[in-house]
Amino acid sequence: MSTETLNFQAEVSRLLDIVANSLYSNKEVFLRELVSNGSDACDRLRYAAITQPELVADDPNYRISLVPDAENRQLTIADNGIGMNRDDLVENLGTIARSGTLDVMNQLQQAQDENEKVNLIGQFGVGFYAAFVVADWIEVRSRKAGESQGWRWASDGRGTFTVEETDDAPARGTRVTLHLKEGEDEFTESERIKHVVKRHSDHIAIPIFLGEDEGAEQINTASALWTRPKSEITDEQYTEFYRHVSHQMDEPWMRLHFKAEGKVEFTCLLFIPSTKPFDLFDPQRKHGVNLYVRRVFVTDDCAELLPAYLRFLRGVVDSEDLPLNISREMLQHNPMVQKIHQTTVNRVLNELKKKANKEPESYQTFWETFGPVLKEGLYEDPQQKDSLLELARFRSSERDGWISLDDYVQNMKEGQQAIYVLTGDSIEALRKSPQLEGFKAKGVEVLLLADPIDDFWVPSIGEYQGYTLKPVTQGAAELDSIKSGEDDEQQERSDEEKTSDAAIGTLVAYLKTALEGQIKDVRSTERLTESACCLVADEGDMDIHLERLLRQHGRMDQSSQRILEVNPKHPLIARLSERVSGSDNGGGASPEIKEAAHLLLDQARIVEGETPEDPAAFARRMSDLVAKGLQTGPVQGTATAATASTGDEAEAAS
Numbered sequence: 219m220s221t222e223t224l225n226f227q228a229e230v231s232r233l234l235d236i237v238a239n240s241l242y243s244n245k246e247v248f249l250r251e252l253v254s255n256g257s258d259a260c261d262r263l264r265y266a267a268i269t270q271p272e273l274v275a276d277d278p279n280y281r282i283s284l285v286p287d288a289e290n291r292q293l294t295i296a297d298n299g300i301g302m303n304r305d306d307l308v309e310n311l312g313t314i315a316r317s318g319t320l321d322v323m324n325q326l327q328q329a330q331d332e333n334e335k336v337n338l339i340g341q342f343g344v345g346f347y348a349a350f351v352v353a354d355w356i357e358v359r360s361r362k363a364g365e366s367q368g369w370r371w372a373s374d375g376r377g378t379f380t381v382e383e384t385d386d387a388p389a390r391g392t393r394v395t396l397h398l399k400e401g402e403d404e405f406t407e408s409e410r411i412k413h414v415v416k417r418h419s420d421h422i423a424i425p426i427f428l429g430e431d432e433g434a435e436q437i438n439t440a441s442a443l444w445t446r447p448k449s450e451i452t453d454e455q456y457t458e459f460y461r462h463v464s465h466q467m468d469e470p471w472m473r474l475h476f477k478a479e480g481k482v483e484f485t486c487l488l489f490i491p492s493t494k495p496f497d498l499f500d501p502q503r504k505h506g507v508n509l510y511v512r513r514v515f516v517t518d519d520c521a522e523l524l525p526a527y528l529r530f531l532r533g534v535v536d537s538e539d540l541p542l543n544i545s546r547e548m549l550q551h552n553p554m555v556q557k558i559h560q561t562t563v564n565r566v567l568n569e570l571k572k573k574a575n576k577e578p579e580s581y582q583t584f585w586e587t588f589g590p591v592l593k594e595g596l597y598e599d600p601q602q603k604d605s606l607l608e609l610a611r612f613r614s615s616e617r618d619g620w621i622s623l624d625d626y627v628q629n630m631k632e633g634q635q636a637i638y639v640l641t642g643d644s645i646e647a648l649r650k651s652p653q654l655e656g657f658k659a660k661g662v663e664v665l666l667l668a669d670p671i672d673d674f675w676v677p678s679i680g681e682y683q684g685y686t687l688k689p690v691t692q693g694a695a696e697l698d699s700i701k702s703g704e705d706d707e708q709q710e711r712s713d714e715e716k717t718s719d720a721a722i723g724t725l726v727a728y729l730k731t732a733l734e735g736q737i738k739d740v741r742s743t744e745r746l747t748e749s750a751c752c753l754v755a756d757e758g759d760m761d762i763h764l765e766r767l768l769r770q771h772g773r774m775d776q777s778s779q780r781i782l783e784v785n786p787k788h789p790l791i792a793r794l795s796e797r798v799s800g801s802d803n804g805g806g807a808s809p810e811i812k813e814a815a816h817l818l819l820d821q822a823r824i825v826e827g828e829t830p831e832d833p834a835a836f837a838r839r840m841s842d843l844v845a846k847g848l849q850t851g852p853v854q855g856t857a858t859a860a861t862a863s864t865g866d867e868a869e870a871a872s
């Protein structure tokens with residue numbers, strides 16, 4: 219078969235440019251990446267050989283060899299792992315098959331800081347392509363285990379690569395030959411190579427040799443890192459291992475290394491990254507923990523091993539008890555896997571609690587990065603609800619920074635029966651929500667929740683320490699029973715206000731009639747202090763923000779009717795009450811007031827982040843009122859009950 223010349227996927231070409239520039243200061247990592255690929259290839263073959271021992275019969279000892287050739291300025295990285303055939307070469311070394319490719323490419327182009335770029339590249343697993351930082355061109359010769367045909371792939375990393383059959387491939391596995399650029403001779407020097415391997419690849423469990431002949435020297439420890447005693451592992455070795463398993467280049471934020479003994483025996487070496495992996499919100503929600511059985515890699519895709527809400531974990535779980543030839547299907551309902559799952563979740567959550575107590579500031583950065591994922595557990599894992607609630611941190615209407623539920627409970631007012639929450643699209647918008655006004659006036663703290671997941675877990679939580687979690691947008695505001703410490707003043711005000719109770723009652727009745735069919739009810743509220751009106755959900759109805767989210771995602775097509783609450787102390791409402799109840803302007807329902815009723819509802823909808831049901835009618839009403847306001851001349855002073863009615867109504871629309 220003749221030579222095929224193929225184009226790199228467009229993203230690969232762009233990536234190659236970025237890699238060449240941004241990895242340059244850290245170029246020795248190419249060796250780590252290629253050794254890591256060789257090790258993965260051996261791991262995969264070892265697993266395949268459990269059911270097909272003939273694949274390795276003539277060469278059962280896995281190894282990686284680094285072969286420098288100073289004379290020709292070449293370095294070859296060879297492994298006797300699984301190998302690649304033509305299609306594998308084209309697919310693996312010509313494209314980036316990962317989801318989220320474009321996203322990361324865009325982030326890469328926008329990244330300013332070198333470290334940020336290196337980290338993004340690391341998350342992406344550019345692995346192999348890093349070799350173009352030191353090589354002009356690269357040849358890959360490979361023969362897949364169990365196949366007879368060998369293949370040669372070659373490229374100078376400038377847009378195209380070639381693939382052809384070759385007789386010159388290894389008996390099994392892959393040989394990557396780097397034709398080093400001028401000036402990169404250091405990577406043919408034995409001492410330099412040994413140093414780089416010791417530094418970045420000592421944790422690799424497959425032996426790495428310098429040279430291929432009889433006298434080849436093994437230059438790594440070659441025992442699985444997680445099996446070594448903790449006291450013998452340095453921080454650097456842990457970090458390099460983390461980078462190997464996570465394909466990220468950042469520092470791990472936390473590590474957890476333990477051996478579970480008892481009914482089920484296994485070793486765990488887990489890490490939490492310090493930066494967000496680019497696919498954290500990928501719909502597949504896969505975790506990054508590899509399953510090994512007695513040091514043999516089995517799969518990186520055992521969903522049952524860990525819950526999706528811990529998918530930011532990276533590392534390995536190595537079981538002593540599972541059968542080596544276990545299939546995916548068998549893993550699904552395996553009681554040992556379930557036990558490993560439970561034990562590991564408990565250990566991770568406990569470790570997080572310790573971190574939260576000992577290093578609260580560092581814990582907050584973790585929470586900012588992974589809190590939205592951890593919160594998924596609040597409705598997916600009822601067993602861990604209490605632990606997760608203890609770990610959760612929140613923004614609050616009363617304080618800056620993050621607070622825990624315990625902090626909240628300690629700050630509750632006398633008579634307060636619930637933990638109040640408000641969900642929405644952003645913390646900034648929530649801080650301005652009219653629903654908070656009454657709570658703020660009484661100094662009652664409200665938790666502000668702006669992650670999409672919040673709408674889902676809040677209803678499922680029920681209580682924390684005997685207090686119900688309650689959205690402030692739902693039900694009556696219950697503020698009467700909470701003491702603010704200003705009760706005398708409150709008393710005085712309420713005497714004064716009683717006079718207008720009847721008038722407000724009439725307005726409420728009138729609004730109900732005017733807006734019939736559009737709302738469930740109208741009521742006077744204490745919830746508001748500055749705004750004229752707002753919308754709330756009836757007790758037992760779905761939260762307004764949750765409903766909007768579901769509608770946006772096509773999971774719901776109807777919208778529930780809401781309750782319009784009006785603030786009796788607001789000048790506009792007071793003036794409307796007077797007009798409706800009667801003495802001036804003939805009383806009752808003048809067309810002007812009917813228009814105002816619609817404007818009240820529409821402004822409440824707008825504040826809620828919704829659109830008026832009939833935007834054209836809203837615009838017309840508003841223009842009419844403003845025009846009338848202008849005809850009667852400038853409005854004097856601030857809006858009070860004595861202000862011209864048209865001025866008030868114009869304000870209703872603003």
Ligand SMILES: Nc1ncnc2c1ncn2[C@@H]1O[C@H](COP(=O)(O)OP(=O)(O)OP(=O)(O)O)[C@@H](O)[C@H]1O
Nearest residue numbers: 255256259301302310311343344345346347392465
């Ligand atoms: N020595 C090798 N033997 C067999 N396959 C290899 C080898 N080197 C690379 N590959 C294949 O090429 C793919 C891409 O390698 P690359 O180093 O670019 O990314 P990677 O981050 O290692 O990929 P992944 O994270 O998916 O393992 C690998 O996933 C593997 O399938």
